[in-house]
Amino acid sequence: MSELPPDWVEVPVGDVVSIASGIGFPMRYQGETSGDLGFYKVGDISRAVLEHAGQLRDAQHYVSREVAAELKGKPIPPGATVFAKIGEAIKLNRRAYTISECLIDNNVMAIKALVDESDRYVYMFLRTQDFTELSRATTVPSLRKGDIESLSIPLAPLNEQKRIADKLDAVLARVDACRERLDRIPVILKRFRQSVLAAATSGKLTEEWREEQSTTSEWSDVELGSVARDFSYGSAAKSSQSGDVPVLRMGNIQEGKLDWTDLVYTSNVAEITKYRLTNGDVLFNRTNSPELVGKTAVYRGEREAIYAGYLIKVRCTDGLLPDYLNYCLNSPAGRDYCWRVKSDGVSQSNINAKKLAAFTFRLPPIEEQHEIVRCVESLFAYADRLEARYTATRAHVERLTQALLAKAFRGELVPQDPNDEPASVLLERIRAAREAAPTKPRPRKGDSQPSKTQKAEVTMLNRKDIQDAHLTTILKERGPLTAEALWSASQLDIDDFYDQLKDEEARGLLEEQRGESATAPRLLEATA
Numbered sequence: 001m002s003e004l005p006p007d008w009v010e011v012p013v014g015d016v017v018s019i020a021s022g023i024g025f026p027m028r029y030q031g032e033t034s035g036d037l038g039f040y041k042v043g044d045i046s047r048a049v050l051e052h053a054g055q056l057r058d059a060q061h062y063v064s065r066e067v068a069a070e071l072k073g074k075p076i077p078p079g080a081t082v083f084a085k086i087g088e089a090i091k092l093n094r095r096a097y098t099i100s101e102c103l104i105d106n107n108v109m110a111i112k113a114l115v116d117e118s119d120r121y122v123y124m125f126l127r128t129q130d131f132t133e134l135s136r137a138t139t140v141p142s143l144r145k146g147d148i149e150s151l152s153i154p155l156a157p158l159n160e161q162k163r164i165a166d167k168l169d170a171v172l173a174r175v176d177a178c179r180e181r182l183d184r185i186p187v188i189l190k191r192f193r194q195s196v197l198a199a200a201t202s203g204k205l206t207e208e209w210r211e212e213q214s215t216t217s218e219w220s221d222v223e224l225g226s227v228a229r230d231f232s233y234g235s236a237a238k239s240s241q242s243g244d245v246p247v248l249r250m251g252n253i254q255e256g257k258l259d260w261t262d263l264v265y266t267s268n269v270a271e272i273t274k275y276r277l278t279n280g281d282v283l284f285n286r287t288n289s290p291e292l293v294g295k296t297a298v299y300r301g302e303r304e305a306i307y308a309g310y311l312i313k314v315r316c317t318d319g320l321l322p323d324y325l326n327y328c329l330n331s332p333a334g335r336d337y338c339w340r341v342k343s344d345g346v347s348q349s350n351i352n353a354k355k356l357a358a359f360t361f362r363l364p365p366i367e368e369q370h371e372i373v374r375c376v377e378s379l380f381a382y383a384d385r386l387e388a389r390y391t392a393t394r395a396h397v398e399r400l401t402q403a404l405l406a407k408a409f410r411g412e413l414v415p416q417d418p419n420d421e422p423a424s425v426l427l428e429r430i431r432a433a434r435e436a437a438p439t440k441p442r443p444r445k446g447d448s449q450p451s452k453t454q455k456a457e458v459t460m461l462n463r464k465d466i467q468d469a470h471l472t473t474i475l476k477e478r479g480p481l482t483a484e485a486l487w488s489a490s491q492l493d494i495d496d497f498y499d500q501l502k503d504e505e506a507r508g509l510l511e512e513q514r515g516e517s518a519t520a521p522r523l524l525e526a527t528a
Contacts, residue, residue, distance in 0.1 A: 004154055004410075004411060005156075005411035005416050006416070006418075007156075007157050007416070007418075007420060007422035007423055007424070008154055008155060008156050008157070008411060008423050009154075009155050009422075009423045009424050009427060010152055010153070010154050010155065011152070011153060011155055011427060012149060012150055012151065012152060012153070013111075013122075013148060013149055013150070013151040013152070013153050014148070014149025014150065015427065015430070015431075016113060016114055016115070016118065016122070016153065016155060016427070016430060017111045017112060017113050017114060017122060018111075018112050018114060019109065019110070019111050019112075019145050019148055019149065020074065020076065020109070020110045020112070021085065021104075021106060021108070021109050021110075021145070022073070022103065022104035022105045022106045022107065022108045022109075022110070023071050023072065023073040023103065023104075023105065023106055024071070024105070024106050025039055025041075025061070025071075025103075025105045025106075026071075029061070029063055029067055029071075030061050031061065032061055032062045032063060033061075033062060034062050035062030035063050035064050035067075036062070036063070036064050036065045036068070037062060037063055037064075037065065037068055037075055037101060037102050037103050038056075038057075038059030038061070038062055038100070038102040038103070039059060039060075039061040039062060039063055039102070039103045039104075039105065040056055040059055040082070040102055040103070040104050040105070040108065041060075041104075041105045041107065041108065042084045042087070042089045042105075042107050042108060044056060044059065044060065044096075045082060045083060045084060045089075045094050045095075045096045045108070046089070046092065046094055048096035049094045049095070049096055052096075053173070053176060054095065054096050054097055054123075055096065055097065055099050056082060056096040056097060056098050056099065056102070057099055057100075059102065063103065068103055071103075073103045075101045075102065075103060076098055076101065076102050076103065076104055076110045076112070077098070077101055077112060078098050078099055078100055078101060079097065079098065079112065079113070079116060079119035079120075080097065080098045080110040080111060080112040080119070081095055081096070081097050081110065081111045081112075081119075081122060081123045081126050082095070082096050082097070082098060082104055082108055082109065082110045082111075083095050083096070083108070083109060083126070083131065084107060084108060084109075085107060085108060085109035085142060085143040085144075086107050086140055086141070086142045086143070086487065087107060087140055087141065087142075088141065089107075090131050090132060090135045090141045090142075090143060091132050091135075091141070093129075093130060093131055093132065095123065095126050095127055097119070097120075097123050098110070109143060109145075109148070111126065111148065114430050114433070114434075115158065115426065115430065117158055117161065117162060118158065118161055120161075120162075120165035120169070121156070121161040121162075121164060121165050122153070124164070124165060124168050124405060124408065124409075125153050125154075125405075125409060127405055128402065128405045128406060128409060129151060131143060134147045134148075134151075135147075140482075140483045140487065153409075154409050154410075154411070155423040155426070155427065156411065156423055157417075157420035157421055157422055157423050157426065158420075158421060158423075158426050159417065159420045159421070160411075160414065160416060160417065160420055163414045164408050164413055164414055167408070167413055167414050168404065168405070168408055168413070171404055172401065172404065175397060175400055175401055175404070178397055179394070179397050182390060182393060182394050182397065183394075185386070185387075185390045186387070186390065189383050189386060189387055189390075192379075192383055193380065193383055194331070194332055196376055196379045196380065196383075197327050197330060197331035197332070197376070198331055198332050198333070200327050200331070200372045200375065200376050201324075201327055201328050201331045201333065201334075201361065201362060201372075202362065203219055203362065203364065205372060205375055205376070206364075206368055206371050206372055206375065209368070209371050209375075210368070217364055217365055217368050218364075218365065219362050219363065219364045220362070220363055221360055221361070221362055221363075222360065222361065222362075222363045223357065223358055223359065223360050224314070224325070224356065224357050224358070224359040224360075224361070225357030225358065227316065227317050227319055227320040227363065228282075228314050228315065228316050228317060228320060228325070228357075229315055229317060230313060230314065230315040231312055231313075231314055231353040231356060231357055232312065232313045232353075233286075233309055233311075233312060233353070234275055234306070234307035234308045234309045234310070234311045234312075234313065235247065235266070235271050235274070235275045235306055235307065235308055235309060236308075236309040237266065237268060237271050239264035239265060239266055239308070240264060240265050240266065240267075241264060241265070242265055243264075243265025243266050243267040244265065244266070244267040244272070245265060245266055245267070245272050245276075245304050245305060245306060246260075246263040246264070246265055246303070246304075246305045246306075247263070247264050247265060247266050247305070247306055247307065247308050248263075248277075248283065248299075248305050248306070248307045248308065248311065249264065249307075249308045249310065249311070250285045250287070250288055250292075250295075250308070250310045250311060252297075253283060253285055253295050253296065253297045253311075254297075256295070256296065256297055256326060256327075256330045257297050258283075258297045258298075258299060258300075258302070260302065260303075266306065271306060272304075272306055274306075275306035275307055276304065276305075276306055277299045277301075277304075277305050277306060277307060277313065278299075278301070278315070279299065279300060279301035280298065280299070280300075280301075280315070280316065280322045281298070281299045281313050281314070281315055281322070282296055282297075282298055282299075282313070282314040282315075282316065282322050282325055282326055282329075283296060283297055283298075283299060283307055283311045283312070283313060283314075284296050284311065284312040284313075284314060284329065284351075284356055285310060285311060286310060286311065286312050286350060286351050286352065286353075286356070287310045287348055287349070287350045288310070288348060288349065289347070289348060289349065290339070290342065290344060290348075290349045293338060293342050293348070293349040293350065293351055294329065294334070294335065294337075294338030294342070294351055295330070296325075296326050296329045296330060297326065298322045298323055298326050312353055312356060314356070318366075319363070319366060320363065320369075321366065321369045321370065321373060323373045323376075324369040324372060324373060327372070327373075327376060328359075328361040329359070333361065334359070334361070337359055337360075338351055341355045341358075469504060469509050470490060470500055470504075471486060471490060471500055471501060471504050471509075472504055472509040474486060474489050474490060
């Protein structure tokens with residue numbers, strides 16, 4: 001870190017904050033929509049960041065103070081910074097702050113400044129930290145109290161902390177407003193592209209062109225099966241990560257185009273011969289989620305390729321341009337047809353070749369199809385340029401937020417005031433208050449001291465009387481669990497959970513569980 005301004009000090013975060021973890025939230029208390037204390041989970045943090053500018057409010061669950069006491073939950077005071085401490089949510093690096101007294105669950109950690117006036121300063125500082133780098137590379141990413149306490153925070157004088165927080169509140173509010181306006185652009189562009197396709201496939205897009213041509217252009221309603229042929233399903237053979245020829249799958253169809261990333265391959269000569277694509281083939285995704293089934297793209301001979309079984313290849317006759325068919329199937333009318341005729345399974349929908357061939361659409365003469373393709377390509381290219389500018393601007397806004405935060409904690413965002421009380425004095429006051437705080441009485445001389453074995457027994461009792469095979473027992477009773485779910489079911493502090501996990505792994509208990517049968521509880525194969 002660069003040299004700090006005069007009267008600043010750099011200290012471990014643990015010197016100026018208190019840190020608390022949440023508690024388990026039994027199902028019998030969930031669902032209450034009113035009460036003394038809001039009960040917040042990891043998802044509430046994301047909602048606070050995305051919808052409420054970081055304010056943790058509008059809880060999904062509430063409890064009374066009596067229930068909180070029963071759960072042994074110590075309320076988190078207003079002004080605390082909260083964030084996910086376990087699971088994939090750590091990678092989102094989202095922080096929120098409490099605006100009223102509340103409870104948090106055991107996937108969440110809270111940090112409260114020891115001096116209330118420093119709360120906003122600490123919150124802003126934590127927004128500069130990448131917790132992904134702190135999380136431990138274990139079965140489940142996790143943060144421990146010590147990880148946070150060891151972070152180094154540049155501590156400004158208290159009055160300057162307030163000026164920094166006020167300034168950041170003001171400028172970041174403008175940045176957030178800019179981000180909100182920018183985020184409307186993708187929705188507008190999506191509507192624009194759909195409007196273009198609707199106009200293109202209804203005849204409105206080329207109305208002026210027809211007038212200039214001084215000819216009567218006859219449009220007819222046709223079934224796809226009458227103007228196309230070869231409705232063929234793709235290869236069902238297993239593909240590889242390497243090989244001679246790529247195998248296009250449903251994931252390679254994106255926004256009406258082929259995406260040549262994330263490819264798999266085949267070297268099977270018979271498969272290549274049977275399923276080889278020809279320039280102009282239209283690929284139709286016959287099986288996918290209800291929202292995505294029926295997406296299409298045109299193969300333009302970019303490179304030799306075949307297609308997989310979840311796709312249908314359609315080959316157009318001379319009276320139908322592949323691009324025009326692609327526009328029709330991706331237009332609002334085409335998407336509506338796919339929605340109406342799809343067959344729904346448990347998690348996927350399907351549209352077979354017979355239903356695809358029955359798709360009815362308006363077909364203009366081939367000359368007008370060429371003009372439609374030219375116009376659509378021009379309008380889509382314009383939309384693509386706008387989208388590229390949006391992406392670059394959005395990235396700049398994200399960098400701006402971090403640049404402003406970094407500038408603040410280098411002491412460059414607001415001017416220093418030589419009349420401010422130095423941060424070192426504030427730090428001494430905090431330390432003195434900590435030393436004066438009551439502590440647990442030490443054993444008197446002559447009192448019997450517990451042995452190491454007894455200490456271990458006390459530790460186990462503090463872990464809710466867990467047995468030697470605590471985690472293994474849970475797996476036997478409940479069946480397969482993700483590591484995160486197992487931790488939650490154990491009702492252990494995260495440090496105790498990992499100690500217990502290592503102990504049972506070392507004694508081969510979890511290995512025995514994995515080996516009992518194909519359906520036996522398996523901990524380490526799951527992801528959070």
